[in-house]
Amino acid sequence: MSIWWVMLVGGLLTFGIRFSFIFLLGRMDLPETARRALRFVPPAILSALVLPELLMPAGHVDFSLYNPRWLAGLLAGLVAWRTKSAPLTFLAGAVTLVLLLTLFPAAP
Amino acid sequence: MIGVFPFGMIYGALALSAGLPPAAAQFMSSIVFAGSSQFAAAQLVQDAAPPLVIVATIAAVNLRHMLYSASLAPYIKHLSIRWKALLAYLLTDEAYAVTIVHYQEQGITASGHWFYLGAGLALWTTWQTSSAVGIFLGAALPASWPLDFALPLTFIALVVPALKDRPAAGAALSAGVASLFAYALPFKLGFLVAGLIGILVGLYLEGRR
Numbered sequence: 001m002s003i004w005w006v007m008l009v010g011g012l013l014t015f016g017i018r019f020s021f022i023f024l025l026g027r028m029d030l031p032e033t034a035r036r037a038l039r040f041v042p043p044a045i046l047s048a049l050v051l052p053e054l055l056m057p058a059g060h061v062d063f064s065l066y067n068p069r070w071l072a073g074l075l076a077g078l079v080a081w082r083t084k085s086a087p088l089t090f091l092a093g094a095v096t097l098v099l100l101l102t103l104f105p106a107a108p
Numbered sequence: 109m110i111g112v113f114p115f116g117m118i119y120g121a122l123a124l125s126a127g128l129p130p131a132a133a134q135f136m137s138s139i140v141f142a143g144s145s146q147f148a149a150a151q152l153v154q155d156a157a158p159p160l161v162i163v164a165t166i167a168a169v170n171l172r173h174m175l176y177s178a179s180l181a182p183y184i185k186h187l188s189i190r191w192k193a194l195l196a197y198l199l200t201d202e203a204y205a206v207t208i209v210h211y212q213e214q215g216i217t218a219s220g221h222w223f224y225l226g227a228g229l230a231l232w233t234t235w236q237t238s239s240a241v242g243i244f245l246g247a248a249l250p251a252s253w254p255l256d257f258a259l260p261l262t263f264i265a266l267v268v269p270a271l272k273d274r275p276a277a278g279a280a281l282s283a284g285v286a287s288l289f290a291y292a293l294p295f296k297l298g299f300l301v302a303g304l305i306g307i308l309v310g311l312y313l314e315g316r317r
Contacts, residue, residue, distance in 0.1 A: 043283070
């Protein structure tokens with residue numbers, strides 16, 4: 001499957017999801033448990049995608065200063081939590097990353 | 109809408125650095141038209157995940173739109189199927205947020221669906237334009253920039269402010285920790301398994317209250 005098919009199928013599925021109850025209305029409704037579970041899907045999936053990116057860039061968990069990503073990510077997370085501001089989150093993450101990359105250029 | 113523009117630009121630039129051809133990156137913005145899932149897809153393209161995993165991830169991240177669909181359905185049930193299809197295509201987080209408030213205050217009016225259409229089209233135009241600008245600028249950025257770090261930063265900026273209560277925070281945290289242990293699973297399936305664990309933890313924490 002080429003990348004174009006991936007986009008097309010992903011797009012059609014997304015449309016199907018958006019159209020679902022608008023189309024079906026009156027014939028069925030979402031069960032209560034599904035309703036409650038849906039709220040947790042984006043934070044759970046996105047967090048499962050991002051944490052390995054930050055903590056194990058080389059395929060194993062690396063908490064040393066030669067992996068600047070986890071510290072930069074942690075700082076960005078704290079800023080996002082306290083300020084809820086996307087620009088400040090990016091600034092905190094980027095500045096920390098560049099600083100650590102300069103101070104600790106490569107693993108010994 | 110203004111807040112959406114930078115995210116669209118970042119998406120465009122990132123999609124290129126993840127290895128998507130410019131036309132495919134723009135195609136995704138038009139046909140999928142859902143920010144978080146596009147970022148997730150770009151990440152998975154960069155990790156060379158199998159097509160089925162990418163498709164499943166796009167669907168999973170967008171599954172919440174089913175809630176919006178169920179919530180808006182009563183207000184547009186009198187419209188023709190063409191109108192319903194068009195409005196469903198334009199159903200994003202942002203369009204939903206303003207449209208549901210409008211309907212809850214005004215009820216079903218003769219012009220309600222025009223309000224929805226206007227909100228949807230405004231966001232659509234913003235997203236297409238900002239993606240294009242990002243794709244254009246992304247091609248000009250030096251390759252030495254650690255641009256791939258913008259992806260985790262985007263997720264952090266999107267997810268962390270949305271963690272408004274303990275069950276949501278618990279879902280994100282447990283999914284993140286589980287993903288570290290499930291990382292070795294083949295076909296990048298680990299993070300989907302971890303996501304499922306997070307959802308179950310969220311449900312459990314919510315049920316205990």
